[in-house]
Amino acid sequence: MTGSDLTAKPSLRQWLLSDRPQSRWQARCGRLYMIWRRFSENRLALFGLAILIALLFVAAFADILAPHSPVQGDLRNARLLPPGTEGYLLGTDDQGRDILSRLIHGSRLTLFVIALVAIIAAPIGLIVGTVAGYAGGWVDAVLMRITDIFLAFPKLVLALALVAALGPGIENAVLAIAITSWPPYARIARAETMTFRNSDYISAVKLMGASPLRIVLFHIIPLCMSSLIVRVTLDMAGIILTAAGLGFLGLGAQPPLPEWGAMIASGRRFILDQWWVAAMPGFAILIVSLGFNLLGDGLRDALDPKEAGQ
Numbered sequence: 001m002t003g004s005d006l007t008a009k010p011s012l013r014q015w016l017l018s019d020r021p022q023s024r025w026q027a028r029c030g031r032l033y034m035i036w037r038r039f040s041e042n043r044l045a046l047f048g049l050a051i052l053i054a055l056l057f058v059a060a061f062a063d064i065l066a067p068h069s070p071v072q073g074d075l076r077n078a079r080l081l082p083p084g085t086e087g088y089l090l091g092t093d094d095q096g097r098d099i100l101s102r103l104i105h106g107s108r109l110t111l112f113v114i115a116l117v118a119i120i121a122a123p124i125g126l127i128v129g130t131v132a133g134y135a136g137g138w139v140d141a142v143l144m145r146i147t148d149i150f151l152a153f154p155k156l157v158l159a160l161a162l163v164a165a166l167g168p169g170i171e172n173a174v175l176a177i178a179i180t181s182w183p184p185y186a187r188i189a190r191a192e193t194m195t196f197r198n199s200d201y202i203s204a205v206k207l208m209g210a211s212p213l214r215i216v217l218f219h220i221i222p223l224c225m226s227s228l229i230v231r232v233t234l235d236m237a238g239i240i241l242t243a244a245g246l247g248f249l250g251l252g253a254q255p256p257l258p259e260w261g262a263m264i265a266s267g268r269r270f271i272l273d274q275w276w277v278a279a280m281p282g283f284a285i286l287i288v289s290l291g292f293n294l295l296g297d298g299l300r301d302a303l304d305p306k307e308a309g310q
Contacts, residue, residue: 038302045298051291059107066101071256073097080274091276093267099280102258106281109259110288113174113243114236120178122185122232129189130220134197134212144190150183155238156245163251170253173246177239188231192224226303234296237289244285260285 017034021027039045058065067087073079073096083091090099132143150158155177162176196202197220205219246252247261255262260281267277 035302039298042298042301044294045301048291048294048296048298051287052295055107055111055288055291058104059111062104062108066098066104068098068101070097070102070105070258080270080277082274083276090280091274093263093277094270094274099263099276102263103260103281103284106258106260106263106284109170109253109257110240110243113170113177114239116174117178117181117239118232118236120175121181122228124178125182125185126189126221126224126228128182129186129191130193130216130224132186133190133193134216134220140190143186147183147186150180151187153180155180156242159242159246160249160251163246168251168254170257170259173243173252176246177242180242181235181239184235185228185231188227189224192227193220196220196223230296230300230303233292233299236292236296240285240289240292 015026016030018026018030021030067089073092075096078086078088078092078096078098080094080096081088081092083089085091088098088100090103092098093102128143128147132140158180159173159176162179163172166172166176202215202219205215210219243252243259244261244264247259248265250262250265253259253262255266263281264278264285267274267279267281270277
């Protein structure tokens, strides 16, 4: 073996798969690479990821991709045209508006709802669950009973009540969905925390003088992130359906915003003769919900500690 062979730098794959990482950065990159390898073995998960990427692309370039205005129509010449007629690929609605353009711009509202609900609900559930699981005693009892109160009501019914009290609108709909979405995350975080709090790792951190706040923020919460990410991803389909249900009932996004649930509501009058008015937004909801479910299943398998140990 020559000296050049001994001093040769390892390839990127060897560097990522090294069983003796030289830094935390290398260890984290190696872990992410292994997660990606397990995730990429699931073709359905890759299909779900492709749907999500396509949704992000369509939402980002909606102004360029949309062939017509999403809010202005032609009542005289383009009312209820079937798909493929006069340049309208998916047809038009009762106001003469291009359904494809409305679906493209409606993807922004869908991502808006998903992102805000995840930003609001996931941290609330994570903090409540970790504090309850680590503190125990009366703190755990009080926080979990509050969680049980929210869980006692069906999500859509509670969201309807909150939106009815706050008033219709996309912002109030997001707030109502977020308020009804955090209890399952709190349950998961509490269960994870109760398995970690008596571990040797946490005991060592206590002996080093770490405060309970520091233990929860910097040691417990990172350990709960994998399960939370999977649950949030799987819940995205339910969030989309809840938002569409509120829009269908007229309590979500208000006209002329191209929200998919509101589009289905406006097209239900023509379901027998002009089926495409309601079917096209329903198909869009189906595809996006399927994509998030497939992505969540793939992440669950990729982040499973049992799979990592094999």
